[in-house]
Amino acid sequence: xxxxxxxxxxxxxxxxxxxxxxxxxxxxxxxxxxxxxxxxxxxxxxxxxxxxxxxxxxxxxxxxxxxxxxxx
Numbered sequence: 001x002x003x004x005x006x007x008x009x010x011x012x013x014x015x016x017x018x019x020x021x022x023x024x025x026x027x028x029x030x031x032x033x034x035x036x037x038x039x040x041x042x043x044x045x046x047x048x049x050x051x052x053x054x055x056x057x058x059x060x061x062x063x064x065x066x067x068x069x070x071x072x
Contacts, residue, residue, distance in 0.1 A: 012027065014027065014061075014068075014069050014070070014071070015064075015068040015069060015070065016068075017069060019063055019067045019068060019069065021039065021053065024053070024055075024061060024069055025037060025038065025039070028055060028057060032057060036056075037055050037056050037057050038055065038056045039053050039054070039055055039056075040054045040055060040056055041053075041054045042054075043060075045060075045062050045072055048062065050062045050063060051063075052072050059071050059072075060072040
């Protein structure tokens, strides 16, 4: 069977992954069609004072109040 067919139950959302940087990197690489995504820098997000991780895909990610990943 072709891997092009993905069951809907196998789909995963950003807020569902574990709150670790390693899990974020695996998720983003998978979402980027297998092209490796890596952390470029870590800064402090001005609005919340939380660590923001800027990634090679051009987006920054932080943990929300519940410890889940979100895009800044």
